[in-house]
Amino acid sequence: MTNRSVILLGGPDSGKSNYIGRLWPALDAKAGLVIATSQPRDIGYVLDTADHLFQGRFAPRTEHNEERRDFEVPVALCDGTHASSIVIPDISGELWQTAVRESEITEDWMDELKAARGALLFIRVGSDQDVRPLDWVTSRKLLAKVGQDDDRDKIPTQVMICELVRYLELTMGSRDDSKPRLSVIVAAWDRVDPKTFDEGPRAYLGREYPLIAGRLLDTTKLDVSYFGLSVVGGDLTDDPEFREQYLENSLDQHGWVAINDPKTGLWSKDRDLTRPIAWAIGA
Numbered sequence: 001m002t003n004r005s006v007i008l009l010g011g012p013d014s015g016k017s018n019y020i021g022r023l024w025p026a027l028d029a030k031a032g033l034v035i036a037t038s039q040p041r042d043i044g045y046v047l048d049t050a051d052h053l054f055q056g057r058f059a060p061r062t063e064h065n066e067e068r069r070d071f072e073v074p075v076a077l078c079d080g081t082h083a084s085s086i087v088i089p090d091i092s093g094e095l096w097q098t099a100v101r102e103s104e105i106t107e108d109w110m111d112e113l114k115a116a117r118g119a120l121l122f123i124r125v126g127s128d129q130d131v132r133p134l135d136w137v138t139s140r141k142l143l144a145k146v147g148q149d150d151d152r153d154k155i156p157t158q159v160m161i162c163e164l165v166r167y168l169e170l171t172m173g174s175r176d177d178s179k180p181r182l183s184v185i186v187a188a189w190d191r192v193d194p195k196t197f198d199e200g201p202r203a204y205l206g207r208e209y210p211l212i213a214g215r216l217l218d219t220t221k222l223d224v225s226y227f228g229l230s231v232v233g234g235d236l237t238d239d240p241e242f243r244e245q246y247l248e249n250s251l252d253q254h255g256w257v258a259i260n261d262p263k264t265g266l267w268s269k270d271r272d273l274t275r276p277i278a279w280a281i282g283a
């Protein structure tokens with residue numbers, strides 16, 4: 001495998017696949033910070049994923065028994081520098097969860113992480129797969145009632161993400177060259193209210209996921225940047241009005257990342273969906 005991969009990590013249902021499906025058209029359009037320099041070889045599944053978005057629905061979650069699928073594409077910054085081939089493996093959040101629960105990441109994955117030049121860590125607003133320890137007891141009782149007590153083995157989302165950060169530190173963070181970069185992406189950022197938007201994803205994590213926020217603040221081994229993400233600019237599932245309006249325009253007119261202006265401290269929407277990749281590869 002190449003030594004220039006960007007790794008996507010995150011729990012189940014955190015928005016990884018939909019981002020990849022939206023990222024490819026963005027790289028291909030060559031209008032952002034990172035551009036595709038040639039056609040990737042095997043992108044059937046990425047095109048399938050993008051197809052869902054083109055047709056006005058989110059792509060389905062990755063089956064956890066599905067084999068690992070890598071999206072590999074030669075890219076460069078739009079000024080031609082930082083040419084590299086990035087490999088973005090898309091594996092289901094369940095597999096990451098299992099790796100953490102069993103404290104076992106395969107050799108294959110350890111090598112992959114060691115060679116990665118950067119990573120994208122996904123957390124999503126409003127995921128029903130989020131495991132919260134505080135209402136664990138209650139929710140387990142409720143689940144048991146409807147005969148679906150399969151949550152027992154699930155570790156809380158926060159614990160899992162902190163473990164993933166530790167893996168990143170152990171692997172990517174043990175290099176001598178410059179600090180590896182981590183883009184922390186809060187997906188479905190279109191779902192938050194204007195006040196939350198203005199406070200930004202970092203403040204959101206501090207409130208909703210204090211353990212993760214603290215862990216990211218503490219790390220000295222990774223260079224962290226925060227992004228809010230909306231792959232199409234709204235919710236295709238819960239907002240019929242948005243969906244209707246969405247279908248009237250082409251995909252390239254939809255979607256944004258929320259970025260922070262370091263000078264003013266203000267958060268704004270930026271149409272360039274490649275920004276988290278640009279940060280991760282060192283731009």
Ligand SMILES: Nc1nc2c(ncn2[C@@H]2O[C@H](COP(=O)(O)OP(=O)(O)OP(=O)(O)O)[C@@H](O)[C@H]2O)c(=O)[nH]1
Binds near residue numbers: 059094191233236
């Ligand atoms: N509103 C909104 N919802 C989103 C967005 N991105 C993803 N979602 C929702 O999140 C769900 C899960 O997204 P996926 O991309 O499948 O997540 P994943 O991390 O690949 O999940 P696994 O394959 O289970 O690991 C989607 O079905 C959507 O309902 C977004 O930008 N906005």
Ligand SMILES: [Mg+2]
Binds near residue numbers: 016
């Ligand atoms: Mg997926």
